Amino acid sequence: MTTTPTTPALTMRDVVLTFPDGDDRITAVDHATFTVNRGELIAVTGPSGSGKSSLLAVASTLIRPDSGSIVLGGTQLAGISGRQAAAIRRERLGIVFQQPNLLGSLTAIEQLEMTRHLVGWWKHRPSRKDTRNRARDLLGRLDVADAANRTVSALSGGQRQRVNIARALMHSPELLVVDEPTSALDSTRSQAVMDLLLELVREENVGTLLVTHDRDAAARADRELVMTDGVLDTPRHDALAVAAG
Numbered sequence: 001m002t003t004t005p006t007t008p009a010l011t012m013r014d015v016v017l018t019f020p021d022g023d024d025r026i027t028a029v030d031h032a033t034f035t036v037n038r039g040e041l042i043a044v045t046g047p048s049g050s051g052k053s054s055l056l057a058v059a060s061t062l063i064r065p066d067s068g069s070i071v072l073g074g075t076q077l078a079g080i081s082g083r084q085a086a087a088i089r090r091e092r093l094g095i096v097f098q099q100p101n102l103l104g105s106l107t108a109i110e111q112l113e114m115t116r117h118l119v120g121w122w123k124h125r126p127s128r129k130d131t132r133n134r135a136r137d138l139l140g141r142l143d144v145a146d147a148a149n150r151t152v153s154a155l156s157g158g159q160r161q162r163v164n165i166a167r168a169l170m171h172s173p174e175l176l177v178v179d180e181p182t183s184a185l186d187s188t189r190s191q192a193v194m195d196l197l198l199e200l201v202r203e204e205n206v207g208t209l210l211v212t213h214d215r216d217a218a219a220r221a222d223r224e225l226v227m228t229d230g231v232l233d234t235p236r237h238d239a240l241a242v243a244a245g
């Protein structure tokens with residue numbers, strides 16, 4: 001395991017995102033400044049409509065902000081083309097949204113193996129054998145090895161969410177962006193998913209931004225950032241580190 005806790009996975013500085021709202025504009029993200037390091041999990045919390053999903057969309061290159069700087073592992077994302085953004089999402093990001101977008105007819109292991117065809121994994125496509133080994137390893141670490149050969153339609157909500165997380169980690173992303181991973185789960189299952197996720201964040205050395213309404217999940221994170229009306233409450237030491245860096 002490589003542990004480089006102070007290597008930034010993603011740094012945002014003064015990021016602003018607005019949406020049209022009649023003749024006016026709504027500020028969904030208001031000068032967000034923070035860093036998530038490799039091997040660190042940050043929980044983003046806040047009331048409904050405060051801008052959490054908008055922040056994730058910007059972090060995962062799905063929406064271009066109006067202004068500000070976003071650096072992913074040394075790459076400035078402001079001003080990149082749609083094609084470059086798509087390549088970054090495929091090769092360097094892991095994205096887990098609320099509804100697992102798995103294909104019902106494929107088995108769990110096939111969902112993971114499919115990523116071999118989507119990403120230029122480690123800049124070159126891995127062999128089928130390496131892909132299968134990686135998929136088996138991740139399913140095992142997420143405690144769903146038993147589900148490997150079952151189709152997604154035969155899995156429980158919690159198992160689907162774990163398969164979804166395993167798939168997002170297949171290509172060893174630098175940044176994992178997770179929206180409400182435990183919203184459909186009861187509290188025992190959601191604690192189990194959070195524990196596994198935290199373990200994987202360390203083992204895979206992936207920076208993780210996780211939006212959650214779940215107080216227990218937020219409490220387990222390394223840090224919590226609270227959004228209110230688009231404004232991120234940034235811990236002072238983090239803001240200073242960003243300013244100095």
Ligand SMILES: Nc1ncnc2c1ncn2[C@@H]1O[C@H](COP(=O)(O)OP(=O)(O)OP(=O)(O)O)[C@@H](O)[C@H]1O
Nearest residue numbers: 019020026028046047048049050051052053054055
């Ligand atoms: N595509 C859009 N067009 C216009 N306004 C939008 C769009 N997406 C979000 N907004 C507005 O931006 C603000 C932030 O929304 P966002 O979905 O990011 O909040 P949230 O904190 O994720 O909410 P929730 O917890 O309910 O998912 C809200 O006022 C919302 O209405």
